[in-house]
Amino acid sequence: MKISIGVADDQQLFLRSLSSLISSFPECEVVTEALNGQELLKNLAALEVLPDIILIDVQMPVMDGPAAVKEITAKYPDIATIALSMKEDDHSVLGMLRAGCSAYLLKDVHPRELKEAITEVKAHGYYNGDVLARNRRRLLRGEADEIKLTDREKHFLKLACSDYTYKEIAAKMYLSEKTIDGYRDSLFQKLNVRSRTGMALEAIKRNLVVL
Amino acid sequence: MKISIGVADDQQLFLRSLSSLISSFPECEVVTEALNGQELLKNLAALEVLPDIILIDVQMPVMDGPAAVKEITAKYPDIATIALSMKEDDHSVLGMLRAGCSAYLLKDVHPRELKEAITEVKAHGYYNGDVLARNRRRLLRGEADEIKLTDREKHFLKLACSDYTYKEIAAKMYLSEKTIDGYRDSLFQKLNVRSRTGMALEAIKRNLVVL
DNA sequence: ATTAAAAACAGGGATTTTCCTGTTTTTCGG
DNA sequence: CCGAAAAACAGGAAAATCCCTGTTTTTAAT
Known part of the structure; x- marks a missing residue:
């Protein structure tokens, strides 16, 4: 019996190419393709035969990987998901792990390894x-650089990744400049930096803020 | 007569998938694949029948897209190149344009459009x-945000995208702090920013510095 | 040798950021 | 109502950055 596969990726060329490649695997067949998580869920709802495994990107518009995997895991517990991503930063990996992914591959793997991963996930989970x-x-166990930021810290951090002065940011957040100083100090500690530029760069590196 | 195609991309899964997809086009055949520009040039040197068209990513390790295209254009003027990229920022596009690319597609195009592009580039150039x-x-005509940075400014900019103080950067560059101030002022003007954080973020946005 | 341009450097003041320690207000649980 | 914790705010000094204008040195072309 062939392993049925779903694929979700926002890059259409990659999506179609990957489907084409997987269709060339004797033991696999692609049963659905989607450009984002929302489309994927919609397609799944309409399918009579669900895929065994879904290959899914982490970053997608409309509904991203973690959100989609979380919902798939809840609604279709028999479907296994394999993350396919360009990045292996802890934030991305943790997001997919917590959402319920069975495996996480980088997009630079050899097709043979993808095939092997599909086979093993099908056989062993x-x-x-x-x-x-x-x-x-x-x-x-939390050794990861996964840190907890309050909603206010996140908001501040987003604004701090800009040309604004702290005074301007305080005005935008309707807070005192001294409160802003406090947020900055807190983030300096959490991100292990000692300057605003360092903080901004670290936030981007960790995908806490998207440019 | 089939259009012979070469493909270069650092993501192996995409590379193989795309090759597989293109091999399914009746009018195309893939004659070489490479994971970077250097490998591509090496492969081309060994081929008896050169490809008509090469699909090439912009960002690759070892030798990037612009460098590879430049060399291909010089050594194999009959080979046309089509850039395949995730980004369409002016810097990336200009780099490939100046290097001699015949077309520039984003990786989110539909395979039909890729096919069409290949056909048109083959037929019309x-x-x-x-x-x-x-x-x-x-x-x-230069309306692009393409700016000219001196080698020293580039070096400074790279160092400025960090937690270092200007004093520390001056020491690393064996220059006076005042000279560093001068570079900063110059870059503020060229990038239209007014703070170091703004400068760092703009540099990253324009791919002047890679994180 | 001369001159012009580019590069490096400088003075100095204003503004912003960083660092440290502390207080007050608000929120929440008992 | 009370007390603890969280959140907001504060003083103030040192360091760093930013802004403006200018000089000196080096490089390159003639």
Whole structure:
């Protein structure tokens, strides 16, 4: 019996190419394709035969990978998901891990490894050797750079990734400049930086803020 | 006669998938694949029958897109190149345009459009409707945000995208702090910013500095 | 050798940021 | 109502950055 596959990626060329490649695997067939999480869920709702496995990107518009995987895991517990991403930063990996992914591959893997991952996830429910397997324990026990930011800190951080002065940011947040100083100090500590530029760069690196 | 195609991309999965997809086009055949510009040039040197068209990413390790296209254009003037990229910022587009690309597509195009682009580039030497066609005149007449930075300014900018103080940067560059001030002022003007954080963010946005 | 341009450097003041320690107000749980 | 914790705010000094104008040195062309 062929393993049925769903694929979700916002890059159409990659999506179609990958589908084409997977269709060339004797033991696999692609049953659905989507350009984002929302479209994927819509397609799943309309399918009579659900895929066994879904290959899904992390960053997609409309509904991103973690949100989609979370919903798929809840609604279709028999579907396994394999993350396909360009990035392996802890934030991305943790997001997909927490959402319920069975494996996490980078987009620079060889097709043979993708095939192997599909096969192993189908047979055993997980795939050893991928990003997720290598980092699961470290990530879950919090050694990861996963930090907790309050909503206000996140808002401040987003505004701080700009040309604004702290005075201007305080005005935009309807807070005192001294409160802004406090947020900055807190973030300096959490991100282990010592300047605003360093903080902004670190935020971008960790995908806390998108440019 | 089939159009022979070469493909270069650092993401192996995309590379193989795309090759597989293009091999399914009746009028095309893939004759070489490479994971970077250097490997591509090496492969071309060994081929008896050169490809008509090369699909090439902009950002690759070892040798990037612009450098590779420049060399291909010089050594193999009969080979046309089509850029395939995730980004369409002016810097990336100009780099490929100046290097000699015949077309510039984003990776989110539909395979049909890729096919059309290949066909048109083969038949006419260019492809209307892509990023390059839409921006050629604007870019070349310099309305683009393409700015000229001296080697020293680039070096400074790279160092400034960090947690270092200007004093520390001056020490690393064996220059006076006042000279560093001068570079900063110059870059503030060129990038139209008014703070170091703004400068760093703008540099990243324009791919002047890679995180 | 001369001259012009580019690059490096400077003075100095204003503004902003960083750092440290502390107080007050608001919120929340018992 | 009370007390603790969280959030907001504060003083103030030092350091860093920004802004403006200008000089000196080096490089390059003639």
